[in-house]
Amino acid sequence: MRMTKQRKAIIDLFGQNDNQALNADMIHNMLGNEEMNLSTVYRNMDKLTELGLVQRIIINTVAYYCLANSTHRHFMLCTNCKKLIPIHCFLKKMLPALEEENDFSITSHDMTILGLCHTCKNIAG
Template identity: 80%
Template sequence: MTRQRKAIIELFEENKNQALNAEMIHHSIGNSLMNLSTVYRTMDKLSEIGLVQRITINTVVHYCLSNSEHRHFMLCTNCKKLVPIHCFLKKFLPTLEVENDFLITSHDITILGLCSTCKNIVE
């Protein structure tokens, strides 16, 4: 495993419940170890070998560890903070499948709003 991959995996392990996009990863690890295009390439590799999974949050690709629990995020539209939330939809999926004669293979929900800090300063 390259030094870059090791640094990225360690970053994800320190932020277990979080989803991170390439810019967040680049920002946290710093320019000295890798530039942004290296981050993109490394993330492609890591998802190819199944160590991370992609999740799209508000049209931006994010990554989280493959073995992390299925969850969704609330995105603060002001500071871009992500708040992980448990999947509240799971129990409705079987009913939706029956009612609509539809085989659901995945779902994707992001809740947008203002976090605890921003709701007090943004009008």
């Protein structure tokens, strides 16, 4: 794979943001129009995902991305401000029992918890 200027800018962006999960619009806005247009962001995210450098996570029908070398995690999504809060995966310990009980081979899993973040909860309450 050729590491283009645009791909490097995207990878660097994740590093600068503590590998926060970002969607294509967020990446585009953070990089700015002068760096690349939105369709270029989408093409690069598809390529980086295909190459295994970036992990795609679908949350509420929106694709978010983070570097693939990060630890497996899930997210809480604030339904008001759309803030994503990463949480550790506590499902790993349950997966072997689920596989055995259901004669099923689990290849991946995903979970998103919806609610209100601390700020939005205090505004609403």
